[in-house]
Amino acid sequence: MCGIVGAVAQRNITPILLEGLKRLEYRGYDSCGIALHTNGELQRSRSTARVAELEKQIEQSGLSGYTGIAHTRWATHGVPSTDNAHPHFSRGRIALVHNGIIENHDELRAELQGLGYVFESQTDTEVIAHLVDHLYQGDLFETLQQAVKRLHGAYAIAVFCRDEPHRVVGARQGSPLIVGVGQGENFLASDAMAIAGTTDQIIYLEEGDVVDLQLQRCWIVDANGQAVQREVRTVHAHTGAADLGPYRHYMQKEIFEQPRAIGDTLEGVTGIMPELFGDKAYGIFKKIDSLLILACGTSYYAGLTAKYWIESIAKIPVQVEVASEYRYRDSVPNPNSLVVTISQSGETADTLAALKHARSLGMEHTLTICNVSTSAMVRECELAYITRAGVEVGVASTKAFTTQLAALFLLTLALAQSKGRITEQQESDHLKAMRHLPVAISAVLALEPQIIAWSEDFARYENALFLGRGMHYPIALEGALKLKEISYIHAEAYPAGELKHGPLALVTKEMPVVTVAPKDSLLEKLKSNMQEVRARGGELYVFADADSNIISSEGVHVIRLPENYGQLSPILHTVALQLLAYHTALARGTDVDKPRNLAKSVTVE
Ligand code: HGA
Numbered sequence: 001m002c003g004i005v006g007a008v009a010q011r012n013i014t015p016i017l018l019e020g021l022k023r024l025e026y027r028g029y030d031s032c033g034i035a036l037h038t039n040g041e042l043q044r045s046r047s048t049a050r051v052a053e054l055e056k057q058i059e060q061s062g063l064s065g066y067t068g069i070a071h072t073r074w075a076t077h078g079v080p081s082t083d084n085a086h087p088h089f090s091r092g093r094i095a096l097v098h099n100g101i102i103e104n105h106d107e108l109r110a111e112l113q114g115l116g117y118v119f120e121s122q123t124d125t126e127v128i129a130h131l132v133d134h135l136y137q138g139d140l141f142e143t144l145q146q147a148v149k150r151l152h153g154a155y156a157i158a159v160f161c162r163d164e165p166h167r168v169v170g171a172r173q174g175s176p177l178i179v180g181v182g183q184g185e186n187f188l189a190s191d192a193m194a195i196a197g198t199t200d201q202i203i204y205l206e207e208g209d210v211v212d213l214q215l216q217r218c219w220i221v222d223a224n225g226q227a228v229q230r231e232v233r234t235v236h237a238h239t240g241a242a243d244l245g246p247y248r249h250y251m252q253k254e255i256f257e258q259p260r261a262i263g264d265t266l267e268g269v270t271g272i273m274p275e276l277f278g279d280k281a282y283g284i285f286k287k288i289d290s291l292l293i294l295a296c297g298t299s300y301y302a303g304l305t306a307k308y309w310i311e312s313i314a315k316i317p318v319q320v321e322v323a324s325e326y327r328y329r330d331s332v333p334n335p336n337s338l339v340v341t342i343s344q345s346g347e348t349a350d351t352l353a354a355l356k357h358a359r360s361l362g363m364e365h366t367l368t369i370c371n372v373s374t375s376a377m378v379r380e381c382e383l384a385y386i387t388r389a390g391v392e393v394g395v396a397s398t399k400a401f402t403t404q405l406a407a408l409f410l411l412t413l414a415l416a417q418s419k420g421r422i423t424e425q426q427e428s429d430h431l432k433a434m435r436h437l438p439v440a441i442s443a444v445l446a447l448e449p450q451i452i453a454w455s456e457d458f459a460r461y462e463n464a465l466f467l468g469r470g471m472h473y474p475i476a477l478e479g480a481l482k483l484k485e486i487s488y489i490h491a492e493a494y495p496a497g498e499l500k501h502g503p504l505a506l507v508t509k510e511m512p513v514v515t516v517a518p519k520d521s522l523l524e525k526l527k528s529n530m531q532e533v534r535a536r537g538g539e540l541y542v543f544a545d546a547d548s549n550i551i552s553s554e555g556v557h558v559i560r561l562p563e564n565y566g567q568l569s570p571i572l573h574t575v576a577l578q579l580l581a582y583h584t585a586l587a588r589g590t591d592v593d594k595p596r597n598l599a600k601s602v603t604v605e
Helices: 014-027 051-061 105-114 125-135 140-148 250-256 258-266 281-287 297-314 349-360 376-380 399-418 424-435 437-445 448-458 470-487 496-501 523-535 566-588
Strands: 003-008 031-038 041-047 067-073 088-090 094-102 153-161 164-173 178-181 186-189 201-204 210-214 218-221 290-295 318-322 337-343 366-370 383-386 463-468 490-495 512-517 539-545 556-561
Touching (some): 003 014, 003 094, 003 210, 014 051, 014 067, 014 186, 031 051, 031 094, 041 094, 067 094, 067 153, 067 164, 088 125, 094 125, 105 125, 125 140, 140 153, 140 164, 140 210, 164 186, 250 258, 250 566, 258 399, 258 437, 281 399, 290 297, 297 318, 297 399, 297 470, 297 566, 337 349, 337 399, 349 366, 366 376, 376 383, 383 399, 399 566, 424 437, 424 566, 437 566, 448 556, 448 566, 463 470, 463 523, 470 490, 470 512, 470 566, 490 496, 496 523, 512 523, 512 566, 523 539, 539 566, 556 566
Parallel strands (some): 290 318, 290 337, 337 366, 366 383, 463 512, 512 539, 539 556
Antiparallel strands (some): 003 186, 031 041, 088 094, 094 153, 153 164, 164 210, 178 186, 178 201, 210 218
16 A cells, blocks of 8 residues: 655655655555655656656656655545645645545545635545645644644655755654664655665654654654654665566466465474464463454455364364454453454554554453564564565465465464463474475465466356355455455355355356365265255366365366365465466456555555
8 A cells, every 4th residue: 555755865865765666566556656855846746657657757857856755655535646646735835645544634624725725636635735734834843743633544644845955754643654764864664675775774653653854863752742762673674576587477476486485484493382473472372261363354364264273273262353343343352362463564554453452452462473574563462473475566465375374373283282282293293284385385386277277267257156164164265355356256255054045046157166175074065065056057166185086077177186284275275276366367367466446555444
């Protein structure tokens, strides 16, 4: 989602701002822009195309400056258009970018219009620019502190003023913003990766902070207006995604990276121990009597899969909640519950808010499974397991999901050990199976040609049903989500036993039914559900495994995964479903890495 970069320096910062925007591109955006202090005036360039286009535009105009801000926008208020793209100006004096949503924008707009301000965009952001201009009396830092008191909602803001050429001011509440401290220059950005290479000295702003950046000054006040010192950390952020190599899309590359990603995620795990999750994990795992997992989207399905594992192996009750629902509903808190958040970026606004909500209800023990070690989620949780998927560029999550599953399986084993519910032999068998995952995944990837053959056929459908049972039900959900995200085929997933309670009414020749069918205790029941589909003319696409004993016949297409992988089978079946979604999307000619309307890092509510 939106990305922010800002700089105050003694050199032309245009290349730094553009490079920062490129590094934030993976988050997803629909327009971009840059504003600079040039010859005593505010100048800007905005585009609804890619950052590369903006760069060309800037090369042609020769725009340069020592102070400025830049932005990638993922529209929430107002269509993606040049007028709605940030930076927004007010009276040629204030330039401002924003990430988040201002909930009282209507009220503020009416007030500012009453004062004579003319709005050029449909965004909520423009009200902040005019509000800052209205309150400005010569000190931008003071002004922003006053302005944010009028804002309801979430924001990360970077702003500069024509009349103070060597100053950029920032503020955050509910959206990420960091400061990069340089020598005689300072920076603002949505994450450390955006300015990696320029500085590795990073301050993570806290909720309510307002920061004043000048050439030699980085001054922060907290939500109460008190001056605060925030720790400056040395952060070696990844400098972005590697080349595509032989792959056509990042998603394909990331699917094929999964053996490496899972291997890296498990690297250094020499045995099962709670301390893998942090020094205090042993005491906490001993104490807790249940888990509350909070997540969104794909991460939510990882949580659902973990519920099956944890309840079956560690015998601890698990509740899994969609973060955006949990944060607003009345729930009954259990102070002895371990709150587990799952997020690829560690900046997912809904999950962060749900975490805070859980804490406010008295649940103090928190753990996160996250792919970014410097993220807000990791900083805010007591315990963490960092997956090592590497930068994920494709909007549809692949390697981040399977590495989350690997981490959650480790969590299952560590919890089971803490509760004395697993033998040493079982631990070592599970660990052996986990270590074999990279090889087992490679064998599934080798099925690609068979999956391509299916996808050519599959691409003609407009709807699809996915079925799974037990711990493969969340995998069916994830398979359906992948397909809809990137191919735009409407797909729904059901636990197969639910078929007769409704979705069977949809089954016709035009409704393919993808079935996740490994050999497990529910397979025979699943086979009956498959018969119900065939009896209505539905076409079955079955992902079986070496032991499932399902053979292809008319209307029943079967791809057999090479191994029966027991408890870890969800990970292997996921890989097959990812390939099906990818190749179907490819056959339909969609923009696989940047599906319409979606963003990678969901930093707004
Ligand atoms: N509400 C603002 C910014 C949106 C945003 O933060 N997206 O990630 C707008 O619509 O321009």
